[in-house]
Amino acid sequence: MIIGIDDTDSKDGMCTTYLAAVLIEKLKTYGTPGGYPLLVRLNPNIKYKTRGNAALALCIELNNKEDAGKVKSSVISTVEDMAVFSDDNTNPGVVFIERTTPQMQDDLSLFSMRAVQDVLKIREALELLEKHGISYRGYKNKRGLIGALAAAGFALCGLPDFTFELIAYREREKWGTPRQIDEGSVREAASTPGTWDTVDYENKRIVFAPHSPDPILFGIRGESESAVRQAFSKVKSEPVERHIVYKTNQNTDMHLIPARISDVRSCRSYILEGRVSKPPRTIEGGHVIFELSDGSRTLECAAFEPTKGFRGIIRKLRTGDEVTVYGSVKDNTLNLEKIRIISLNTYESRNPICCGKRMKSMGRGQGYRCEKCNTKSKEPVTEIVQRDISPGFYEVPPSARRHLAKPLVRDRMIEAASSCARSRASIPPACQPVREKILF
Numbered sequence: 001m002i003i004g005i006d007d008t009d010s011k012d013g014m015c016t017t018y019l020a021a022v023l024i025e026k027l028k029t030y031g032t033p034g035g036y037p038l039l040v041r042l043n044p045n046i047k048y049k050t051r052g053n054a055a056l057a058l059c060i061e062l063n064n065k066e067d068a069g070k071v072k073s074s075v076i077s078t079v080e081d082m083a084v085f086s087d088d089n090t091n092p093g094v095v096f097i098e099r100t101t102p103q104m105q106d107d108l109s110l111f112s113m114r115a116v117q118d119v120l121k122i123r124e125a126l127e128l129l130e131k132h133g134i135s136y137r138g139y140k141n142k143r144g145l146i147g148a149l150a151a152a153g154f155a156l157c158g159l160p161d162f163t164f165e166l167i168a169y170r171e172r173e174k175w176g177t178p179r180q181i182d183e184g185s186v187r188e189a190a191s192t193p194g195t196w197d198t199v200d201y202e203n204k205r206i207v208f209a210p211h212s213p214d215p216i217l218f219g220i221r222g223e224s225e226s227a228v229r230q231a232f233s234k235v236k237s238e239p240v241e242r243h244i245v246y247k248t249n250q251n252t253d254m255h256l257i258p259a260r261i262s263d264v265r266s267c268r269s270y271i272l273e274g275r276v277s278k279p280p281r282t283i284e285g286g287h288v289i290f291e292l293s294d295g296s297r298t299l300e301c302a303a304f305e306p307t308k309g310f311r312g313i314i315r316k317l318r319t320g321d322e323v324t325v326y327g328s329v330k331d332n333t334l335n336l337e338k339i340r341i342i343s344l345n346t347y348e349s350r351n352p353i354c355c356g357k358r359m360k361s362m363g364r365g366q367g368y369r370c371e372k373c374n375t376k377s378k379e380p381v382t383e384i385v386q387r388d389i390s391p392g393f394y395e396v397p398p399s400a401r402r403h404l405a406k407p408l409v410r411d412r413m414i415e416a417a418s419s420c421a422r423s424r425a426s427i428p429p430a431c432q433p434v435r436e437k438i439l440f
């Protein structure tokens with residue numbers, strides 16, 4: 001049985017991952033977990049989200065098929081006990097997938113992907129649930145069914161790319177109090193190979209622990225279960241009530257859709273190629289904005305204040321630079337998560353020089369005149385400008401990273417692992433190690 005759950009928490013406390021962690025324990029009576037619990041991040045631009053738009057799915061191999069009813073009752077009573085129903089914006093949803101068909105798999109794999117990349121209606125979730133006879137429980141306006149069905153869909157159809165997060169939870173009496181975590185041990189944990197975003201080195205901040213009053217003590221993200229467990233073993237902190245390793249679509253860029261600017265719609269996330277058509281400017285609040293054009297249309301791209309040093313890179317762009325931008329679009333502005341500078345415009349059109357000084361423009365299209373000797377020139381001159389930035393990828397710091405955004409360090413790990421696999425493939429099979437182990 002696959003159980004999908006969403007929308008149980010509020011800004012003032014609780015967290016759907018904690019509810020899932022409690023359920024994992026309770027459901028052990030009825031069977032064994034079928035794989036990792038899934039922590040799925042959905043469209044980061046959904047206005048109803050509490051924080052990170054997370055939804056959860058658990059898979060259980062029942063000891064006894066007759067226990068299905070008991071499992072459903074246990075899940076429903078746990079949700080009814082723990083969800084913050086008093087919050088207007090909390091609309092819990094739970095779904096139970098007990099059997100599947102190829103048509104259901106096709107429909108759910110599309111629905112789940114759309115939940116990450118698009119904006120869905122509650123009606124769409126209800127129609128699919130009815131069409132495939134999936135049992136469910138939706139509370140209040142039932143919006144949580146969207147996330148619950150999407151998470152269950154990923155559990156059924158698989159995640160195209162995934163990472164892991166070990167979440168450690170606090171003892172109940174500590175909820176809402178400052179977290180006690182030894183900083184030195186966190187720095188040591190952060191250096192564990194195959195993990196990322198524990199510490200923001202550039203901004204000298206520990207970023208793996210939230211500041212909200214929820215049950216989470218901290219979360220460690222990484223490429224494998226062993227990597228996150230190894231890092232976890234190094235952290236010294238207040239007592240951990242329980243911890244769970246989730247399989248997740250975090251840090252996979254799953255939300256990004258390659259597109260042309262003319263196809264962009266608000267509340268979706270994109271990969272867009274183009275040229276800087278208006279240079280960067282800093283606006284009130286310290287946000288840096290430039291205009292991108294791809295011939296089909298133009299779009300403003302923003303490095304917002306929380307992206308800190310990343311803004312310094314964006315400020316160095318010039319009109320004509322060729323770039324690929326990655327991020328979500330809202331209010332006709334793309335919120336930059338990362339950028340690839342493909343080529344730099346190193347040419348600049350300037351007034352010609354005469355008598356050791358720049359000639360004066362005589363007005364638009366009128367040419368130039370030397371103020372000293374009156375020499376005239378029709379055309380400007382093209383000069384080479386030095387740039388103090390290089391082509392390549394640049395990203396926001398960990399403290400400003402969105403859950404779904406793939407950090408560059410992860411790309412480097414994947415590249416290192418595949419080149420390691422390529423070089424192993426070139427060794428005759430008899431020489432290959434018996435147990436494969438990829439070291440990041």
Ligand code: ATP
Pocket residue numbers: 006007008009015016017042043046048049050051052053054055090091114115116117118119120121143144145146147148
């Ligand atoms: P937390 O991450 O702290 O658990 P949250 O940020 O996940 O909280 P929710 O409380 O789950 O936020 O609220 C998000 C709501 O938006 C849910 O009801 C979910 O079903 C719905 N939702 C998620 N993705 C989409 C989507 N693509 N289109 C429409 N609704 C969505």
